[in-house]
Amino acid sequence: MNAHTDLIDRYFDAWNEADGARRRELIAATWSADADYRDPLLAGAGHDGIDAMIRAVHERFAHHTFRRTGEVDGFANRLRFSWELVTPANEVIVKGSDFGVVDPQGRLQAVTGFLDQVPGGL
Structure with a gap:
């Protein structure tokens, strides 16, 4: 495992x-204090904003459960990875690809974040 993979596993x-x-x-260990998250449905800034966003998803x-699909690709302070959201019955309902900047x-x-597959009505 490399540092980017460890970071993204902690992210999940x-x-x-x-x-x-x-x-x-986990947020404090994974995100910088001035961190920013954006996707088509959600946004959060700083540790409090990211926590509120995750709490709303819960x-x-x-x-x-969110899980990483495939390897984390990265160079220098940039990375990308794909993921899926899985129901308790292990059905994939959302898939996405995220791009990150590391401090x-x-x-x-x-x-x-970009949503690659979403159900109707989401």
Whole structure:
């Protein structure tokens, strides 16, 4: 594993963490203080904004899990990776690809997400 893969696996640990205190610890370890996340449906800035965004996803998609699909591709401070959102019955309902910028301390400074597959009505 490389540093980018470790970082993105921790990113998904934060997305999947239901316990608020533990999720905030993961966010602090994974994201810079001035971090920014954007996709067509969500946005969050700083640790508080990212936590609120993830909490909202947990409320809408209770017991669903995000997982990385494929390898993390990266060079210098840039990376990209793909993912899917899976129901408790292990059905994939959303797929996406994200692009990130890593700060000098090895934490995410920015992530831009793109939705590759979404169900109707989302």
